[in-house]
Amino acid sequence: MPAPYRLPRLALLPFLVVLLAGAMLLSLALGRYPLPPLEVADFFLARLGLSELAPERQALLHNLIIDIRLPRVLAAVLVGAALAISGAAFQAVFRNPLVSPGLLGVLAGAASGAALGLVFSGNWWVMQLAAFAMGVLAVAIGVGIGALFGGSMVMLVLGGIISGALFTAVLSLVKYVADPYNQLPAIVYWLMGSLASAELKDVARLAPAMLVGIVVLGGLGRTLDALAMGDEEAQTLGIPVKTVRYAVIGAATMISALTVSLAGMIGWVGLLVPHVARLLSGPGNARLLPASACLGGIFLLLADGIARNLGSTEVPIGIVTELLGIPAFLLVLHRARRGWVG
Amino acid sequence: MRKILLLLAGLCLAQFAGAREITDMAGRKVNVPDKIERVFGSAPPLNVLLHAVAPETMLGLSFPVNDENRAFFPPRLQTLPVVGGIFGMGQQMNAETILALKPDIALAWKSPFIDQAKIEGAFAKIGVPVVFIQLDVLADWPAALRYTGQLLGHAKNAEAQAQYIEQRLAKVSKVVTAIPENKRVKVYYAEGPDGLATDCHRSFHTEAIELAGGYNVYRCEPKDHMGMERISLEQVLAFAPEVIVTQEKGFAAAVLGEPRWQGVPAVKAGRIYVVPRWPHNWVDRPPSMMRVLGVQWLASLFYPKAYPLDLRRETREFYQLFLGTQPTDAQLDSLLPPVRH
Numbered sequence: 203m204p205a206p207y208r209l210p211r212l213a214l215l216p217f218l219v220v221l222l223a224g225a226m227l228l229s230l231a232l233g234r235y236p237l238p239p240l241e242v243a244d245f246f247l248a249r250l251g252l253s254e255l256a257p258e259r260q261a262l263l264h265n266l267i268i269d270i271r272l273p274r275v276l277a278a279v280l281v282g283a284a285l286a287i288s289g290a291a292f293q294a295v296f297r298n299p300l301v302s303p304g305l306l307g308v309l310a311g312a313a314s315g316a317a318l319g320l321v322f323s324g325n326w327w328v329m330q331l332a333a334f335a336m337g338v339l340a341v342a343i344g345v346g347i348g349a350l351f352g353g354s355m356v357m358l359v360l361g362g363i364i365s366g367a368l369f370t371a372v373l374s375l376v377k378y379v380a381d382p383y384n385q386l387p388a389i390v391y392w393l394m395g396s397l398a399s400a401e402l403k404d405v406a407r408l409a410p411a412m413l414v415g416i417v418v419l420g421g422l423g424r425t426l427d428a429l430a431m432g433d434e435e436a437q438t439l440g441i442p443v444k445t446v447r448y449a450v451i452g453a454a455t456m457i458s459a460l461t462v463s464l465a466g467m468i469g470w471v472g473l474l475v476p477h478v479a480r481l482l483s484g485p486g487n488a489r490l491l492p493a494s495a496c497l498g499g500i501f502l503l504l505a506d507g508i509a510r511n512l513g514s515t516e517v518p519i520g521i522v523t524e525l526l527g528i529p530a531f532l533l534v535l536h537r538a539r540r541g542w543v544g
Numbered sequence: 545m546r547k548i549l550l551l552l553a554g555l556c557l558a559q560f561a562g563a564r565e566i567t568d569m570a571g572r573k574v575n576v577p578d579k580i581e582r583v584f585g586s587a588p589p590l591n592v593l594l595h596a597v598a599p600e601t602m603l604g605l606s607f608p609v610n611d612e613n614r615a616f617f618p619p620r621l622q623t624l625p626v627v628g629g630i631f632g633m634g635q636q637m638n639a640e641t642i643l644a645l646k647p648d649i650a651l652a653w654k655s656p657f658i659d660q661a662k663i664e665g666a667f668a669k670i671g672v673p674v675v676f677i678q679l680d681v682l683a684d685w686p687a688a689l690r691y692t693g694q695l696l697g698h699a700k701n702a703e704a705q706a707q708y709i710e711q712r713l714a715k716v717s718k719v720v721t722a723i724p725e726n727k728r729v730k731v732y733y734a735e736g737p738d739g740l741a742t743d744c745h746r747s748f749h750t751e752a753i754e755l756a757g758g759y760n761v762y763r764c765e766p767k768d769h770m771g772m773e774r775i776s777l778e779q780v781l782a783f784a785p786e787v788i789v790t791q792e793k794g795f796a797a798a799v800l801g802e803p804r805w806q807g808v809p810a811v812k813a814g815r816i817y818v819v820p821r822w823p824h825n826w827v828d829r830p831p832s833m834m835r836v837l838g839v840q841w842l843a844s845l846f847y848p849k850a851y852p853l854d855l856r857r858e859t860r861e862f863y864q865l866f867l868g869t870q871p872t873d874a875q876l877d878s879l880l881p882p883v884r885h
Contacts, residue, residue: 233776235779265803265806265807269806270807325794326737326794382607383829387771388736396740398738398774401803510778515774516776
């Protein structure tokens with residue numbers, strides 16, 4: 203299928219990278235604190251020793267831009283890219299344009315882990331760790347059930363459904379025993395997703411693993427293209443089909459679980475962004491995966507910008523992605539419905 | 545046949561023997577037994593009310609009590625089962641469990657946010673007379689205490705408690721009203737593990753802060769009963785609060801070393817106050833008469849010169865009068881960590 207908005211082949215990715223960088227700079231300049239965007243430029247010039255700022259103003263700007271806005275911007279890009287590329291890779295592996303990274307239960311697992319951590323310790327660290335561990339565990343159980351019944355694609359999906367249901371039940375149980383006055387609302391907000399708690403040290407701690415996962419998935423693009431022809435054809439080309447499939451599942455699971463650790467539950471990105479990317483890049487995974495990552499970052503920056511700039515109350519970002527995502531998705535469906543052959 | 549009829553008649557009489565009709569605080573007529581010895585409080589604030597007025601009638605608690613908190617309860621209440629309640633969140637009561645406790649009456653929370661008919665229906669099903677008590681704002685508590693005291697035969701003690709509340713609130717209000725609005729301390733109420741949830745100044749959740757003369761920086765009408773509205777750190781920074789009041793020990797400990805929060809004046813000055821929570825919360829969640837102590841505590845923190853307070857003495861007196869316990873020195877230390885003004 204020809205991509206309707208195709209840019210010249212070589213120009214697309216650099217264009218998206220520039221767009222992403224621009225979106226990041228813009229996000230750094232905007233916020234609830236009344237601050238002229240040009241002062242942000244001043245701040246960076248002063249850091250480089252090219253202009254003068256009063257030390258007091260410098261400290262305030264440092265606090266605003268480096269401590270408060272920068273972690274959010276970085277987290278938005280990482281989480282958006284991770285979810286989008288996981289979604290695109292899953293859609294390729296399962297040969298189904300309607301799957302999202304949560305297919306094998308990773309998000310349900312991570313959510314129940316975060317809730318457990320919140321109720322039984324309240325410590326931020328423990329919460330993040332529990333979210334990651336339970337996300338991985340949920341997928342392991344899903345894949346295990348699938349493998350037990352022959353490891354076919356259908357069985358994997360069924361295993362994921364069972365595992366997701368199990369961990370959703372665990373989450374409900376945790377909600378039930380939580381203290382209704384303090385813990386329950388905190389869990390509910392966590393599940394709506396938010397980048398508000400991201401700190402530089404969190405981002406620094408989780409970024410390497412996320413980047414590794416994103417790069418691994420990005421590098422598997424050509425292999426996934428070969429896989430798209432069907433298992434047997436790919437096997438004759440010498441591609442270890444099962445290994446590739448589990449590698450994608452492993453990498454996507456790791457980074458999706460980490461997104462929950464960092465920002466709670468953010469839906470739609472992994473389902474929607476790959477479709478938008480496909481309109482720009484065409485169906486080839488070698489270009490689609492990196493394009494999805496860039497667009498995911500841009501999309502989440504936009505959503506977070508709305509979440510934190512709209513009013514004095516912060517809108518949970520999961521709600522924003524849903525509200526933005528649904529009309530965008532309908533548009534994509536309308537444009538692309540002829541182009542999908544499973 | 546006649547025997548059976550007689551027996552039935554006898555049963556009916558027995559049913560109404562020693563019953564009286566009362567009017568509850570929602571204006572409903574309720575038939576209750578003459579002697580009320582077993583009472584079920586169907587929501588957290590009502591358990592606090594029962595703890596204050598007639599702890600010996602309590603059958604269960606509506607929320608789990610953790611180990612840290614357990615020692616703050618009188619011995620009898622420490623052993624009560626957790627049976628939940630009707631408040632639309634958390635642990636729902638089980639009708640059969642409640643029936644097995646054989647309550648004479650149940651107390652329910654009369655609130656604009658709570659569906660009265662639903663609660664009536666639930667208790668009608670198990671045949672327990674339900675009495676509604678109005679407890680929306682702190683000013684409702686003296687009346688609620690007197691009413692419950694009358695009902696359960698503890699009028700004298702309840703009267704002393706009601707008078708304590710009225711007298712202390714008047715004392716704080718006298719000091720606070722003299723402070724002009726532009727001189728009031730700007731307060732941010734930090735909730736949630738990350739301190740980025742808060743409640744409007746018009747919400748019942750933050751009533752204690754307003755009564756203590758704090759200027760809650762988050763000015764709005766509450767959207768719902770639950771509250772805990774999310775707010776971004778930049779918004780907090782823009783509000784520039786001089787004091788942070790929080791429910792979360794972990795947050796208070798972490799925030800001082802957090803670079804992101806350093807631009808907030810309250811953090812720079814180290815004025816972060818953790819609300820004492822045991823056995824019942826002093827400020828909110830559940831909202832109760834504990835707020836009288838909370839208001840005095842906050843007023844003394846906001847305006848140490850205008851409202852000096854011997855907090856430990858006041859706390860001892862309050863716990864003795866309302867909760868029937870004598871907190872030890874160690875317990876007071878854990879409740880009231882040293883603070884910076």
